[in-house]
Amino acid sequence: MVVVNNMTTSTKTLLIVAHAPSPNTKRLAEAAYKGANHPDLEVKVILKSPQDTQPKDVLAADALLLGTTENLAYMAGLTKDFFDRCYYPVLEEKQGLPFAVYIRAGHDGTGTKLALKTIITGLRWEWIQEAMILQGKWQDGFVEQVEELALTLAAGVEAGIY
Template identity: 85%
Template sequence: MATKTLLIVAHAPSPNTEKLAQAAYDGASHPDLDIHVILKLPQDTQPEDVLAADALLLGTTENLAYMAGMTKEFFDRCYYPVLEKKQGMPFALYIRAGHDGTGTKLAIKTITTGLRWEWIQEALILQGDWQEVFTEQVEELAMTLAAGVEAGIY
């Protein structure tokens, strides 16, 4: 049985963002990894889910140069209940951005700095028109986070 849990919180309002969420799940669930992976929508994620996780991968769209409303609502609901209990939690982010993703990245960086979560790498910004390579990039990000958590690197 897996000893560590990776929580993926993915805002997926379209078929393409659903593909990204599935790619994240598939990457983190690689058969060579012994890690428990949970995929949830932001609106379905409760503070207890975050408290039970050893790491968190967040996926969001960029809406009006900011994170999706559902993603913001996830942070609004979970911030204070997890603030003192999840400091240092490994964290990664992918943003499906029609524009440049800068506002979304900055806003999430500000929130996660307050939470004192540890980014394993810079945000993956999937910019511009849809490209199939986006799914591969998200799968690789999720696999990297899961492998690092399993190995105790993060």
């Protein structure tokens, strides 16, 4: 809780679920965490791996940022496992949850994006922007893009826009 002008407000929670099996994808997860934890924002940020994320984590969140790799033209298996475990337990209570995703894709990321669109449509979560696909060979600029995405989502949640 935060007290502003003698009024108590609840701090919003942003859950970041990031699959980070390599040093570069770990950098992306860290960038998301850093962006969402901007010093001007009053948002509680939780960073978890897909395998450590439980339905209770999603139920406690006011927004969710997902980071996944593209594996065999699909999302990472651990990302799919996260949805398998959490889909039905959160389905009714988290409709309208603000959602964003970044996909680290060695190829084009379209299979991963399509699969995620299907799942997110079923959950009735709200995309804050089109899926961010970090495509091709690694570029250091990916880190900045993910940090900015997380900052945008956190600022929107804090402001009540999302």
